Amino acid sequence: MEKNKTGKYLKYAIGEIILVMIGILLALQVNNWNQQRIASNKEELLLKALHDEFVKNKAQLEKVIATHELAMASTQYVIAQFPIDPKKINLDTFYEKKNYWARSYTFNPSQGVIRSLVNTSSFELISNTELRRLLVSWEDVLADYKEEEELAKKDNWDFLIAELTPSLGWDHDYEDERVDINFLSTLQFETVFFRRESHLKDILGSGNDSSQKTELEQIKNTIDRIIELSKPANQ
Numbered sequence: 001m002e003k004n005k006t007g008k009y010l011k012y013a014i015g016e017i018i019l020v021m022i023g024i025l026l027a028l029q030v031n032n033w034n035q036q037r038i039a040s041n042k043e044e045l046l047l048k049a050l051h052d053e054f055v056k057n058k059a060q061l062e063k064v065i066a067t068h069e070l071a072m073a074s075t076q077y078v079i080a081q082f083p084i085d086p087k088k089i090n091l092d093t094f095y096e097k098k099n100y101w102a103r104s105y106t107f108n109p110s111q112g113v114i115r116s117l118v119n120t121s122s123f124e125l126i127s128n129t130e131l132r133r134l135l136v137s138w139e140d141v142l143a144d145y146k147e148e149e150e151l152a153k154k155d156n157w158d159f160l161i162a163e164l165t166p167s168l169g170w171d172h173d174y175e176d177e178r179v180d181i182n183f184l185s186t187l188q189f190e191t192v193f194f195r196r197e198s199h200l201k202d203i204l205g206s207g208n209d210s211s212q213k214t215e216l217e218q219i220k221n222t223i224d225r226i227i228e229l230s231k232p233a234n235q
Contacts, residue, residue, distance in 0.1 A: 074100035152199035
């Protein structure tokens with residue numbers, strides 16, 4: 001009898017222990033599910049903010065590129081007139097089509113969201129490996145692209161515009177008697193526009209080996225992939 005009671009007691013105790021362990025495991029599992037759900041919700045909020053930021057950045061980059069292309073068209077129009085004969089060229093048309101050659105608009109993207117992600121523990125919430133890699137490399141990709149823009153902008157102000165102003169004035173008003181219209185026929189004038197064209201080719205990637213990805217292509221591709229990988233599920 002005593003042995004039977006002891007055996008039943010042991011079975012009961014073991015059963016209780018098993019039930020407690022199952023309860024603990026279930027509680028841990030539920031807690032894990034809750035933590036994963038909370039992390040997933042946070043990730044969705046972060047991805048939406050990132051997506052919105054880079055959609056705006058893409059729109060800004062497109063405006064910047066359009067400005068560079070306008071400057072290129074204006075610059076190449078002037079180059080197509082070389083060598084210029086000031087007595088034969090239509091100065092009104094020349095002034096109008098040359099007017100955009102020095103336009104300088106640099107890309108300055110919003111980076112509040114991406115910096116808060118990369119530089120804080122929130123980065124661990126991003127589950128997509130490719131997106132994590134793109135976010136980490138963003139600063140380098142941006143710096144590579146902006147290097148060409150900043151160089152061109154600095155050269156515009158430090159050299160190109162400074163070369164033209166003493167002879168043509170600030171507004172290039174060809175009806176002003178003080179303007180040296182013959183300067184248009186000089187090698188100095190031509191050099192300014194060839195140099196400007198070279199800078200714009202570097203920015204737009206039109207002067208590079210087509211087998212190599214340019215800085216502009218790299219940053220456009222990076223922005224597009226970040227937008228795609230951070231796109232909300234309902235879009």
